[in-house]
Amino acid sequence: MEKLRYALFTGCTAKQSTPEQMMSTLAVADKLGIELVELTEASCCGASHLQDYDEFLSLVLNARNIAYAEKHGLTMVTICNTCQLNTAMTKHKLDNNSELKAKVNEKLAEVGLEYKGTSQITHFLYAIIDDFGLDKIKEMVVTPLSQFNIAPFYGCHNIRPSELQNETHKTPESAYRPTSLDDLIIACGGQNVDYEEKNKCCGFHVELQAPKTAAILTGNAIAGAMDGDADWMVTPCPLCHLKLDTQTHHASEAIGREVQLPVLHMQQMLGLALGCTPAELGLKHHVAKVDFV
Amino acid sequence: MEHTITTQKVKFKVFRFNAEEDYLPYYDDYEMEVTSEEVVLDILNRIKWDHDGSFSYRRSCRHGICGACAIKVNGRSTLACKESMNDMVELFGNELVLEPLSKKRAIKDMVIDKADFWDKHAAVTPYVVTDVDEAPEIENLVSPHDAEALDEADLCIQCGACHYACPVVEVNDDFFGPAAFAAAYRFEADVRDESESRLMDVNQMGQGVWDCVKCFECKEVCPKEIDPIGKITKLHQKLFQEGKAESNVATRHAVGFIHSIAKRGVLDEGGLVLYSEGPAIVKHLPVAFKMFTKGKIPMPWQLPKSDNMDEIKTLVKSSTTAKF
DSSP states (O other): OOOOEEEEEOTTGGGTTOHHHHHHHHHHHHHHTOEEEEOTTOOOOOTTTHHHHOHHHHHHHHHHHHHHHHHHTOOEEESSHHHHHHHHHHHHHHHTOHHHHHHHHHHHHTTTOOOOSOOOEEEHHHIIIIIIOHHHHHHHOSSOOTTOEEEEOOOHHHHOSHHHHHHHOSSOOOSSSOOHHHHHHHHTTOEEOOOGGGGSOOOGGGTTTOHHHHHHHHHHHHHHHHHTTOSEEEESOHHHHHHHHHOHHHHHHHHTSOOOOOEEEHHHHHHHHHTOOHHHHTGGGOSSOOOOO | OOOOOOEEEEEEEEEEOBTTTOSSOEEEEEEEEEETTOBHHHHHHHIIIIIOTTOOOOOOOSSSSSOTTEEEETTEEEETTTSBHHHHHHHHOSEEEEEOSOGGGEEETTEEOOHHHHHHHHHTOOSOOOOOOSSOSSOOOOOHHHHHTTTTGGGOOOOOTTTTTOHHHHHOTTOOOHHHHHHHHHHHTOTTOOOSSHHHHTTOTTTSGGGOOOOOHHHHHOTTOOOHHHHHHHHHHHHHHTTOOOSSHHHHHHHHHHHHHHHHSSOOHHHHHHHHHGGGGGGGHHHHHHHHHTTOSOOGGGOOOOSOHHHHHHHHHHHOOOOO
């Protein structure tokens, strides 16, 4: 197989509140022989909030990020569901509205850039599944996670809206019956836990303005996984990870039940199965202690 | 091309509850041969007509117009008269669970009390507010261009699919919900409307547009493809554009991104929370301390910065269209 190369859009959290996500992404890419060219020029995607204030600016900034991936002639790979949504949504809007694309390019021209629409955008989870292949992953597993019940938590912005899924991913999955994370858990040798909340919202985006709502949603998600007898949870979204890992005190208070589980990034789970060390995967950076390795 | 009707066996688990008789709900099981021609409403009819005449549900137009027959299939809000059984089986397999839109609001089987939905609809002033000339000389015309601004929000049939799929409605009884916001947008976008209060009504903290979790459930389930979350975003933007956005944690959070991006390209996460919360940031200190001890909060001199910041600063300056 030809070596896979992607332009890596890290997003903001991988360089700050989830450093372990950056570490584990690089460790896993190294194990799989995937080359990641980091887009060091990229800015924040606006995280689903900037467009509430200024949609045009949000489009311009995201188009600039994609333009850098195009300069490399590579598919952009994201490691955050919300970065994935905002970037893919920008691409969708610009590729389907030539007038808007021209307006955005007028701005980008001021800094010598152009959005062409030539780069695809995918999340690392889907790059692994669609491009690398689960069969190859299975062959490379050196430490099967067979003793663990693992609860997948998909995060909204990878699975909804479906129309974006359908046009972005080679094998789009259902918003109501997603399978990618479950398939990856199984490929790593683990047992996937099925529970109602696995494709629900964690509440991250209203953490500041509606903390009670956010805490209940977080609590329900962890409680669902615990009731499904999960040993730990796994997610492809660092924002979901932050809610599920760091907000358990508020979540427990909100739903009147003690809830806490280790919550691993998708890359950390895969890394464990591929034989990466806990240090390489940054497992010490979790608030809900990862004490099973 | 010849059209072939196929059949397949499907197991149904059907929610049953009579508020006048039952303390708790229960489920009845049915197994049926389902044809490729049928929609979910056909199954509800067959349960009532062939199995149990006491089974209750709402239905009326059968053409996706009245919105009466919305229920949940395997947890997904669905307009029963529009949703094909083939699609449901393809999506969920041959075992389907039929439930009312909201189990906690069930009155009898699939029939729910939609009072909360209608109360919230009424609360957003769902009509054009304007002085009416009772003897106009010409029609009060709306141009196609102006009508486009409604962005098809007026196609809402108020079935409640999005409302009862919304995770915030589920946990916060005060939250207006996506359908009410779509209605608010529909009349806000109407060039004839002169309401002074509607936009401020949905601007409230605790129930208003700022509490949307941006999960896209409402867009996903809407049988009329109205995209309620798109309308919520437009209401956010309208509040800023019309200078009606009050300075609160939600509005500052949206605006704070620009400050952070203009300064560092990537977010200064701590700085954004400080800008959004102001002095109330102290309530986050216990969590922040835990995160700090785990290496999840960098020191100020370790904060990342995008390369080519001059480009980002130029674009922020030249492309910003909003003011706060």
